[in-house]
Amino acid sequence: MRYLTFALAKGRLANKTMDMFEKLGITCDSIRDKETRKLIFVNEDLKLKFFLAKASDVPTYVEYGAADIGIVGEDTILEEGRNLYEVMDLGFGKCKMCVCGPESAREKLQHGELIRVASKYPSIAKDYFYNKKFQTVEIIKLNGSVELAPIVGLSEVIVDIVETGSTLKANGLTVLEEICDLSARMVVNQVSLKMEQERIRKLIYDLRKLKQQ
Numbered sequence: 415m416r417y418l419t420f421a422l423a424k425g426r427l428a429n430k431t432m433d434m435f436e437k438l439g440i441t442c443d444s445i446r447d448k449e450t451r452k453l454i455f456v457n458e459d460l461k462l463k464f465f466l467a468k469a470s471d472v473p474t475y476v477e478y479g480a481a482d483i484g485i486v487g488e489d490t491i492l493e494e495g496r497n498l499y500e501v502m503d504l505g506f507g508k509c510k511m512c513v514c515g516p517e518s519a520r521e522k523l524q525h526g527e528l529i530r531v532a533s534k535y536p537s538i539a540k541d542y543f544y545n546k547k548f549q550t551v552e553i554i555k556l557n558g559s560v561e562l563a564p565i566v567g568l569s570e571v572i573v574d575i576v577e578t579g580s581t582l583k584a585n586g587l588t589v590l591e592e593i594c595d596l597s598a599r600m601v602v603n604q605v606s607l608k609m610e611q612e613r614i615r616k617l618i619y620d621l622r623k624l625k626q627q
């Protein structure tokens with residue numbers, strides 16, 4: 415039997431993913447070890463491999479077949495636009511993609527003024543404003559701590575993930591428009607889904623049952 419390989423977005427989703435797999439009896443030695451510099455973990459008995467990758471790279475590994483299955487946020491899937499099968503909403507990692515800024519930016523949005531939009535998600539931001547038609551925007555790509563941008567005058571608004579809203583609140587910002595709900599998803603390589611149909615379908619079936627409990 416060949417190995418089935420999983421690419422997990424490292425960071426906050428990886429632990430929740432392993433919690434979910436452990437409930438199905440799928441474990442992996444030392445993947446939880448915070449000290450380890452290892453990136454790949456093997457379960458010999460089940461013929462499974464897990465590797466931890468930067469979230470934005472997970473869809474790339476899966477599209478090229480370096481991983482059969484990926485677990486990643488829907489934000490990353492939308493942003494990367496790779497050819498994948500999205501097979502399951504895992505029900506954790508829930509948050510919203512929003513346009514945020516100081517209250518003073520609301521009017522600029524309503525009047526369709528030219529605004530600068532800072533985001534880790536330039537493609538999602540571009541699509542959102544393109545579909546709104548009347549708003550002209552300049553998108554500025556950032557790589558993190560995006561809430562800084564309106565505070566220091568880099569942009570009028572940001573497009574970013576909001577979960578509890580505490581980062582916005584702590585920085586005097588607010589949600590101005592909601593773009594979409596997000597959660598963690600399971601994605602599958604298109605060839606793997608055909609070649610490993612039985613094992614992947616069984617996994618999806620088990621995860622669905624677990625979700626209903």
Ligand SMILES: Nc1ncnc2c1ncn2[C@@H]1O[C@H](COP(=O)(O)OP(=O)(O)OP(=O)(O)O)[C@@H](O)[C@H]1O
Nearest residue numbers: 424425426427468469487488489507508509575577
């Ligand atoms: N409050 C939240 N903030 C950020 N991401 C969240 C939140 N809640 C759920 N998520 C989900 O977790 C995913 C991973 O977030 P995490 O913060 O671990 O990595 P990241 O900051 O996107 O990656 P990196 O630090 O490599 O840039 C996000 O893509 C999103 O789908």
Ligand SMILES: O=P(O)(O)OC[C@H]1O[C@H](OP(=O)(O)OP(=O)(O)O)[C@H](O)[C@@H]1O
Nearest residue numbers: 558559560574575576577578579580581
């Ligand atoms: O609504 P909240 O619960 O406050 O969560 C949202 C914050 O969390 C994320 O940042 P992250 O911690 O991933 O750091 P980053 O900004 O450097 O990506 C996101 O970009 C927001 O800043």
